[in-house]
Amino acid sequence: MSDQNIKPNEFVGFDEPIYANLGMKPEIVAYGTEDERLWIELEPNVWFRPLSFDMTTGSHCELLRVRRGGVLTRHRHPSPVHGYVIKGKWRYLEHSWEATAGSYVFEPPGEVHTLTVDDDDEMITFFYIGGAVLYMDDDDNVTHIEDNIGLIQLCREHFEKVGLGADFVQNFIR
Ligand code: FE
DSSP: OGGGGOOOOSSEEOOOOTTGGGTOOOOOEEOOOOOGGGOEEEETTEEEEEEEEOTTTOOEEEEEEEETTOEEEEEEOSSOEEEEEEESEEEETTOSOEEETTOEEEEOTTOEEEEEOSSSSEEEEEEEEOSOEEEEOTTOOEEEEEOHHHHHHHHHHHHHHTTSOGGGGGGGBO
């Protein structure tokens, strides 16, 4: 397993697992940081910061950051999503409500939405995403499937480009 090459560093901490001999993986502590290199641009004014990729379940955790005017393309979640708004506020074009700082959001499998930030300078939300994300066009055709494999490849390219090295993403993989 490639995470054997990863040592605790300024961005991520972990200890040896208690039951490593039984296949237990080390925990991940992804520290709070202002380092801009950890944010990966998905679309104009939309970034994500990877926190963990679970290669057994296919789920992942991330911070999503959207600045004013940013729109995350319409997509469907076949798996559950949990979110907690850390900063700012945002809404879905398909829903009546607004998620404000301190709000928890649960999205059941089948949820289709388009996330946008209208007037706040910036929102940051923690998301647990239970599986792949299906991006769709206006006719509900799936145009792009985003799973952990694709996200990790995206991270590898980004971290290489910003000088952290492609393998930096291994810090977040279990
Ligand atoms: Fe979503």
